[in-house]
Amino acid sequence: MPVTRRQFLAGAGATAGVAVAASATVLADDVGEEPSPSLLVDKIVRTTCSPNCTGSCGQLAFVRDGKIVKIQQAADYPDPVYSPRGCMKGLSYHLQIYGPDRITTPLIRTGERGSGEFREATWEEALDHVASEMKRIGETYGYDSIHVFGQVPGSGYIQKGANYRASAVLGMSHGTSFDYNGDLPMGMPITFGVQNAEHEAKDWANSRFLLVVGANPLETRIPDAHFLFDAAANGARIVVVDPVFSATASKADTWIRLRPGTDAAFALSVANVILREELHDEDFLRTYTDAPLLVNESTGKRLREADLRPGGSPERFVVWDPGTEAPVTVGIDRLGMPRGVEPALVGSYEVSLASGATVVARPGWDHVRAEIETWTPEAASELTGVDPDVIERLAIAYASTEPAAILMGGGSNHWYHGDLTGRAYALLAVMTGNVGRSGGGFSVYVGQYRVRVAAAPWNFPDDIHGPIVSTIYWVTGPTDTMHPSVPYPKDGFKALFLTFSNFLLQSPNINQVYERLSEMELVVDVDHQMTETARWADVVLPAATWYEKWDLTATPLHPFLQLQQPAIEPVGESRPELWIWAELVRRIDPEQHATYFDGWDEERAIEAILAAGDVEGGPTQGVTLEQLKAGPVRLNVPDPDVPFLAQVQKLAPFPPISPPSPIEATQVFLPTRRIELYKEEDRFLELGEQVVTFKDPHDDGVHDPAEYPLTLLSPHSKWRIHSTYSNNAWLEEIHGGRPQVLLHPGDAAARGIADGDPIEVFNSRGSVKAWAHVHDAAGPGTATLPEGWWSRYFLEGKGVNELTSSAVNPIHEVWYVPNMWAPSTGWKDCRCEVRRA
Amino acid sequence: MSAVATAGRTAEGRSWAAAWYGLLVGGMVVGLACFVYQWINGLAVTGLSNTISWGMYIITFMFLVGISAGGLIVAAGAELVGSERFASLQRLAVLLSGTAILAAAISILPDLGRPQMVWRMLRQPHWTSPLIWDVIIIGVYLTIALIDLYILTRPNPKPGALRTMAFFALPAAVLVHSITAWIFGLLVARPFWNTALMAPMFVSSALVSGLGLLIVTAHIVDRTTEWEPDRDVFDDLGRLMVWFIAVDGFLLFAEILTTYASRVPDHLKQLNVLLIGRLAPVFWAEVAIGVVVPFAICASRLRERRGWVVAAGALAMLGVFAKRINIVMTSMFMPLVGLAPGIPGGRAGQEFAPDPIYIPTWVEAGILLGLACFIGLFVTLGVRYLVVPERRSTG
Amino acid sequence: MPEPTKVSPVEALPEASREYGAIGEVSDDPRWGMAVDTERCIGCWSCAVICKSENDVPLGMWWNRILTRGEELDTPETGEFGRLDMSWVPLACQHCDDPPCMKVCPTSATFVDTEHGYLVEVNQDDCIGCRYCMAACPYGVRVFNWGEPEYPVEGFDLGMVEPRPIGSVEKCTMCIHRLEEEQVPSCVWSCPAQARIFGDLNDPDGRLVRTIEDRGATQLLEEKGTKPKVYYLEERRRRSL
């Protein structure tokens, strides 16, 4: 018989002697409650952990005497599989709030930049100073010379949105984050025409085969990693492809060690076997993709109806109907093929044009097929180091298990040619029909980038769009191949305004970044930790943390909209970004302030966003602020949230919309409105990338592999979110606070390096000194130094980004839609050498 | 050192004596100060950590309990077998035993995190704890030593009294060592301690070290005072030492052989630490200076030279001390659940310690110095007021 | 302004959260136990960190920690044919049914709480700090307040229980203060991998006992006869391609 609460507590009385239980207080007695054996609290506030993480985990802040004394997961998801979420970092955020590196007042630089010498200032003084400088710079060079950078929006639509709003109304250049972070998986817009599209995490459990590539969910998706085990318990097999024996590899059925940067060759060889075994889904290819569309052999461009007959549409494409042995045209408003037509996927056909000429044309798939056929497992094995036999078995298992999912991460994407890698894995999903179905898919899990609400009215009020310039151009300046629509300021950039980012640590090719920095007449950083970036700023403004302010958040990993709600008063003088911007705009342009900031607080902004999305089929249909205050609310999305359902089930054309861009902006990526395996834009043709292929890593052409034989990998660390939590006292106790470079024993021995030795990692761009960790877990020819360590933990140097590259891939410049088709950084595309320090 | 010699006799003697007392009292003050310092700041001022949670204090405790054996066992043993051989040593022997056991009891205090709470052991003794039994037996043992001393220092000791006492003293002595041994030996968590041989080994080592102490002190007292032991007594003590060391050495060998032969991985790991690992220097020192050399001396004709016997005694004591270090440290170095990252260090700034080291601090040294001085003072006073007068009166 | 009325951290929980943490039905003589699923454990230390937070465990100390079955922290072991292997063993007090720590404690400061699920608890008031229990515990889960406890924040106490005095021993209490309000231990609540199951070992129909029976479980150092109340569920068998 189960005991009642009363019986149970009756027994409890006897423990008075237990010190830990002896904390019952009189107060509780006063209110006639049973004494609590726990220390009492004033209140518990539900909020959301919001570093640049993607976890977006609901947390409870336990407040006693105005201080947060415990943070614990809210575990209140309406879908219990998502509870509790959260990780050790989120649970220890109060150490950041009250820690020694917390910035509590505005600071104005007194010494050299980077000297760390500041004086404390009042808000009044700091804001006046910043505003007058911005005004001066704005009036001298144009406001677009001020580059405002804030990180990915998902972790705070309101406060980060305030960056956008202020930039828009003042005309400042807003930077980009998703592409700058190297997270924008360019294979997605190229293939599917979307910014990105991933299955919600719980859908992993519905899969029967999980191919995890370049992702380490055990460390970088801690709240969701368990869905892998749920899948395994349901009978799924897990295969992990990683050059390093990652934590995730330790849980795999099979771990495939691959040479870094060779994913595309690997995936193509898998496709090779699938094709050879005829395990591909031709029907899917015909229905949803550009595979049957004919490509003019002589121009490399697709044939259009307009080519076939005068007055034909340039937006209708041509397939070959083997039944009638004639071309048939297909439109772009619906997927599928005309009734009764089963178009050719291979072969070469003579088509007569309106001009009277006859051209040879081949279906797009025939081009893809030809490429795939060159990538036999043996051929790929040379590059990837993967045993051909393993590729054979993997390909057959993947293609014959349904549904099968590919989960890709930064490790595969953070390459100059990450787009080719993405296209190659996407090809596997597409050719096996694993698109738009639960348990399948090709999902790239990267940053918390996605705008899942109707944020436009907040970010761009009255449809005012300020210039948005990919931040990589702030670093490199305009490239020769830059898309003409990039609004690069005519006199270049003169000021840098940073929020939510440890920009001067987390940027690529950091020494180049510092050179750029020296050209800035004003550098402002808004943060609540005294980071490397704050140390280099002219003015540091103390930000409130997500336990001290309101915001609205969402992530691609789960479909719940959540609030940040203040649990405590901001520590010291710290303030939310919206307040900071309002004060700055008021000083710079009182009129704009009156129109766009005055009277706007966070709650009003949230309501505006909710209202804008509260339309039939809108993301926040029926969602209210009151609901959100009580807990997470599911966005208006399918359950499970699987992308491309409308396309696959209802034959709606690709691409679905990628908020916040209007559909027109992204539709251009896919002139065929189908999944595109063949690209016809000139630059693809020039670079020989019209169909997916493999190319050597870019840095191999910068650093001679003979001189710099090691690939420097900088994955994300379990112990930090990028650099956030670097300085967390509890976590430091666990990991020891020593940056280690993982080296293979063979590579280490060849350089006389032993485990624990201080070593220098260097290339032509920079160098950093840390400690060697020599172990078989490392891939031969790799050096792994996780990103994010604060500089002060190194023996010498700023960090791993002294070595990384800021190279821009011209393919990423074929179009320009910020954060959607823009240069994606290749962090892992980096050669180096190491020596004993 | 030779201060006791002529304590109070000559002017020179007086100043030596003053210096000696000054030294001892000074040392005690230092020890006390260190103890107070430690009490205020906690055991954080020692080199101990959560992994090596017992160190020099416990080692010293074990050692002191051990050396307390020699005296009473020699005295009582002599009494029981009716041997007159060691009669001349009896007072000194009992004095040493009493002092050692008192010091042992005291040495526990600095090891406690909350010495102010020690009375709770009496208020609510937990009878399954060997520590409780050890406290009791140490009390009993100390009482016996005091009674013995009282009997021995009566002007006309009752002939049968000592003998009667011996019936209590011997079992008490065996028990005090056995129970101290069981503090360690009964722990399933510590394979290296968890051996049936623990108690016998403790007794045998106690005999060796106790005897060693007796030899060395007797020699010093003989040299520095007018007290004189019987002429052949050192030869006899040396002879006895041969047996004690033989037994002790044999048990050690038996223990190591059994551990080795058992091939139980835990045990083997610990054995490796001892034989070839980090403790190897101490272990082989233990074997060399604690067993081989003193045995060789005492078993050979060298024994006939007093200097050699004294040296053997001193070495044997040192050897047993090394053995105490080894016993405690081997197990502490090797937690049963040894996976990384190990046991948390225990203090701010201390990381997990997969591979802990223990270096005693000056505080520990200070407290132990104080304790040593306390023993010195106690023995000096005892010799001066209880032992030397005996000679004077009888001789 | 009057002080806000303070409430128990359980009372103050939002309802959905309180429901999530509810222990649920148990037998009338519960024997609290736990199972840790090494298949699901991802070595994230969330359970260790929340334990530190919940119980205001000072710097340098952990009542709960995650051991790596490998060569070092988060580093695999190289086996035969270069095969790499790694998994994690979360370790806190096993609340042994035959607890060696309790047996050796001279003052009964360490005792078996027969009123509260037979947990092994320490009453710091009675602790003399002899650390005999630390030597006796085969699992190395007890920690000692070597000095004045130090904390990562200044001026206020973290957590939900009183800090322990200098010179005393402490360890996992199984969050007895939470159990009394029918909430699962904090580490169970906070494991993001849902790798921890808390329950009543005396309830044959409870999820804990059923899972232990279905999945098969081991106890740590079973051969030492300590009879731990914490069970470890084994990893799944891997299938090659």
Ligand SMILES: Nc1nc2c(c(=O)[nH]1)N[C@H]1C(S)=C(S)[C@@H](COP(=O)(O)OP(=O)(O)OC[C@H]3O[C@@H](n4cnc5c(=O)[nH]c(N)nc54)[C@H](O)[C@@H]3O)O[C@H]1N2
């Ligand atoms: N704990 C933690 N979690 C995080 C973050 C964090 O900083 N810390 N950051 C968040 C953000 S913003 C992001 S973008 C994600 C990123 O997280 P992930 O997508 O997991 O990316 P990485 O950690 O960079 O790399 C993952 C794995 O890719 C492997 N890898 C490296 N090069 C290659 C390669 O060429 N091919 C293949 N197949 N594998 C390779 C690495 O060895 C590594 O194990 O994590 C998010 N989650």
Ligand SMILES: Nc1nc2c(c(=O)[nH]1)N[C@H]1C(S)=C(S)[C@@H](COP(=O)(O)OP(=O)(O)OC[C@H]3O[C@@H](n4cnc5c(=O)[nH]c(N)nc54)[C@H](O)[C@@H]3O)O[C@H]1N2
């Ligand atoms: N070498 C290498 N470099 C990389 C990567 C890599 O894989 N390798 N990964 C890249 C990727 S994927 C990403 S996403 C980026 C991430 O780069 P960043 O987002 O710049 O990295 P964080 O270190 O998380 O910096 C976030 C900063 O915001 C601050 N912050 C937190 N909350 C608030 C707030 O409410 N207001 C304000 N104003 N500030 C706040 C934090 O204190 C912290 O300093 O790093 C990139 N850098």
Ligand code: SF4
């Ligand atoms: S750091 Fe990321 S995973 Fe951890 S609790 Fe916060 S949002 Fe969740």
Ligand code: SF4
């Ligand atoms: S695990 Fe250790 S501390 Fe816990 S009950 Fe068992 S012996 Fe005692």
Ligand code: SF4
């Ligand atoms: S340290 Fe405290 S709890 Fe442990 S045995 Fe000694 S008195 Fe008991």
Ligand code: SF4
């Ligand atoms: S039960 Fe409570 S005290 Fe024990 S490890 Fe878990 S959180 Fe810590």
Ligand code: SF4
């Ligand atoms: S919280 Fe769960 S998954 Fe993480 S270490 Fe603890 S038991 Fe393992």
Ligand SMILES: [Mo]
């Ligand atoms: Mo990212």
